[in-house]
Amino acid sequence: MSLETYQKAKQIILAEEDIADFVGGCTSDLKRLAEEKIGLKFAGLYLDYVKTFGAGNFGSQEIYGIIHDDFENSSVPDAIWYTLTERREIDLPNNLLIIYDTGSDGLFCLDYDQLDENGEPIIVSFTPGVELESQTYEIIANDFGDFLLDLVKLEV
Numbered sequence: 001m002s003l004e005t006y007q008k009a010k011q012i013i014l015a016e017e018d019i020a021d022f023v024g025g026c027t028s029d030l031k032r033l034a035e036e037k038i039g040l041k042f043a044g045l046y047l048d049y050v051k052t053f054g055a056g057n058f059g060s061q062e063i064y065g066i067i068h069d070d071f072e073n074s075s076v077p078d079a080i081w082y083t084l085t086e087r088r089e090i091d092l093p094n095n096l097l098i099i100y101d102t103g104s105d106g107l108f109c110l111d112y113d114q115l116d117e118n119g120e121p122i123i124v125s126f127t128p129g130v131e132l133e134s135q136t137y138e139i140i141a142n143d144f145g146d147f148l149l150d151l152v153k154l155e156v
Contacts, residue, residue, distance in 0.1 A: 006045045006145030009152045013058055019155060022056030026066040034080045037071045040097055040112050044120045045144040055079065059155030063148065064099045076101065090128045099123070099144075100151075108140050108147070116143060123147045 013020050026034070031050060035041055042050060055065030055077040064079035074081035079099055086092040086107070096109035107128065110121040120143040126135060141147035 002143055002145035002149075003045070004145070005149040006048070006143075009145065009149040010048075010052065012152045012156060013053070016058070016156060019059040020056070021058075023054040023065075023067050025051045026054050030066060030069055033069050034066050034071070038080050038083060038097065039094060040110075044118065045148075046099070046110060046121075049144065049148070058152055061151040061155055062100070063151065064101075086128070091132060092126065093132065096124070096126060097121075098126075099147075105129075110144065111137065120144065 031042060031047070049063070050065045053063075053065060055063065055067050057063070057077070062077050064077040064082060066080060067074060067078045071078070071080045071084060076082055079097055082101075083092065083096070083098045086098060087094065092098070095113040096111055098107050098109050100108035102108065105127055106125045108123055109126050111124045112121050114122045114124070116122065122139055122143060123141040123146075124137040125140055126137070141150065
């Protein structure tokens with residue numbers, strides 16, 4: 001588990017407030033509502049992210065999370081709204097939670113069917129328009145900590 005990489009990314013975000021624009025952490029009640037709506041249980045590093053930051057931008061990097069409890073009428077960077085929308089529109093599998101959009105052809109997702117030894121989901125790519133049986137699910141990062149630190153480093 002890369003708690004160390006996550007903590008390093010978190011420290012950088014907190015220190016670079018000029019380029020950090022986050023909605024603010026979500027409450028336990030909001031997290032529970034999001035989990036019920038999406039059918040996934042947040043834990044570990046991503047849970048700390050949504051509790052600390054909620055969702056938002058670090059420079060040009062937009063990291064999706066939990067914004068508010070209106071999961072049907074929202075917009076990015078609302079991970080719950082976007083994931084539910086993509087489940088309806090492109091048949092996104094239920095084990096994936098979208099946390100980042102590359103802006104081209106890829107969505108980066110927490111894959112709750114692929115957990116490491118500490119229960120952390122790996123980050124995989126999902127390509128809209130590619131049939132489910134043809135998806136390659138390229139591994140983008142071993143966990144959310146590695147992923148977040150990579151994004152943060154792009155901006156500093």
